[in-house]
Amino acid sequence: MSRNFLFALWAGGGAVPPALSVVRALRRRGHAVRVLADRSLHDEVAAAGGEPIAWTTAPQGDASDPATDVIKDFEARTPLGEFARLRDRIVCGPAADYARDTLAELRARPADALVTEQVLLGALTAGEAAGVPAASLVTTIYPLPAPGAPPFGPAFAPAAGASGRLRDRIVGGLMVKPWEKGLPALNAARTASGLPPVDSVIDAFGRVDRCLVLSPRALDYPGRRFPANVRHVGPRLDDPAWAGREPEAPPGEEPLALVGLSSSFMNQRRPLERIAEALGTLPVRGLLTTGPAVDPATIRAPGNVRVVATAPHAAVLRHAAVTITHAGHGTAVKSLAAGVPLVCVPQGRDQREIARHVEEIGAGITVRRNASPRRIARAVRRVLDDPAHRRAAERMAAEIAAETAADEAVAELEALAGRTRAPAAGHA
Structure with missing residues (x-):
């Protein structure tokens, strides 16, 4: 039976291709798919078979263009x-704008299900208010707190013993605390949508019907x-439409090294040049993709x-x-695939x-x-010379x-x- 899906996406760089891969797969199954998205994504949405719809009041940007990127996180000096x-600028601040635009679209043309990138809590607020079954897409390793693993962000190794578990409890609490500053804006969006406030932003993430993690379970920690x-x-695993055709690699029989940094702007020109210089000292052939930025x-x-x-990475x-x-x-x-x-x-x-x-x-x-x-070249040589790395990748x-x-x-x-879900009061 054909269904009607409404997706809600933002110009989030690497989060976009996997979400549009799901759009493409649904269209192949005969479903109708509309996609609320930044105008910079509309060509990609259309290439995936979706019907692009522009945000009206929510932020508009292009992650490959530092002048129009919404979050400009490349300007930040720290991970915090x-x-x-x-x-x-995305999750909480403009939540009311995302909710307003999504509700307007759902009222104009109802959908059987709403699908959003996980960080768009405003769009998920609209789905809850309208009583539409909703799913969030996680396009990385599951980032929210869950027992059995270190807190996401600091890149800790898994806890070893009581001291490690204590570290995780303390740091885990500290990692959640910065979300508190976003709670007033999120609850304002919920109130405007006819919903009660939540006690924390983390609680709001958990109110979705399904959270679909588009990541290998085996890449996460086994005890989580x-x-x-x-x-x-x-x-x-399919490549984005803009990846184009497979280019010719440099001639020769030496091992091929694929280089790819972010598809969005992260001030990556100098790191790319350092990697290229490193490969120039090694008996390899390098294919370096700069991406749109x-x-x-x-x-x-x-x-x-x-x-x-x-270049289509899957082919290379x-x-x-x-x-x-x-x-x-x-x-x-x-x-890894x-x-x-x-x-x-x-x-x-x-x-x-x-x-x-x-x-x-x-x-x-x-x-x-x-x-x-020099350090990059040493790392590349270690990976090429130690077959254990390839065996682990093959597993x-x-x-x-x-x-x-x-x-x-x-x-x-x-x-x-x-x-089916019951809509919030005032949204029937």
């Missing part, structure tokens, strides 16, 4: 500063226990490194021996955490954002293949669309 920008509404449905003509590279704007990884990456979830997981080990050079956001998880499964190593070319590839054999995300959403 990065978090505050996301909280104040999740809320009842959370489902790990496997990663999305960096002009490839601005990157100095040695003769054994080809610099291109875009069939030939790669190592990936050097910021440890964005999409690039990291596609590499291909059995390719990683050198992680985190630039910010969730990337330090993903790099830690890659190290914990033995599939790669991490160097600092400002690592010298993860087998796990991902089993997890993605069926499209569990689509199955969950189709089941959700068949449910």
